[in-house]
Amino acid sequence: MVLIGVALAIGMAGYHELAGLSWIDAFVNAAMLLGGMGPVSPLDNDAAKLFAGIYALVCGLLIVITSGVILAPILHRVLPRHACANRRRLTEAINARRFAAPA
Numbered sequence: 001m002v003l004i005g006v007a008l009a010i011g012m013a014g015y016h017e018l019a020g021l022s023w024i025d026a027f028v029n030a031a032m033l034l035g036g037m038g039p040v041s042p043l044d045n046d047a048a049k050l051f052a053g054i055y056a057l058v059c060g061l062l063i064v065i066t067s068g069v070i071l072a073p074i075l076h077r078v079l080p081r082h083a084c085a086n087r088r089r090l091t092e093a094i095n096a097r098r099f100a101a102p103a
Contacts, residue, residue: 019048
């Protein structure tokens with residue numbers, strides 16, 4: 001939550017200073033980009049467009065990293081159990097074929 005709050009504050013400050021948006025419009029644009037939706041207000045100058053592009057890339061990476069951190073412990077517990085069960089079934093099938101009488 002702190003990381004998302006910091007990213008939102010940086011986005012708001014960038015949109016307010018570089019694009020000249022009001023604080024509420026800067027909040028909407030930063031929140032929409034952080035949520036993965038895209039900007040709302042059109043940007044007039046090149047500095048604001050450059051900031052918006054870099055901020056969008058950073059927000060996308062932030063979403064991926066945050067998802068990985070949240071899902072990693074869950075997947076770490078679930079996937080080995082599933083893999084062990086499949087490995088056991090595969091071993092049993094191989095052994096059944098190996099020791100079966102020829103037809």
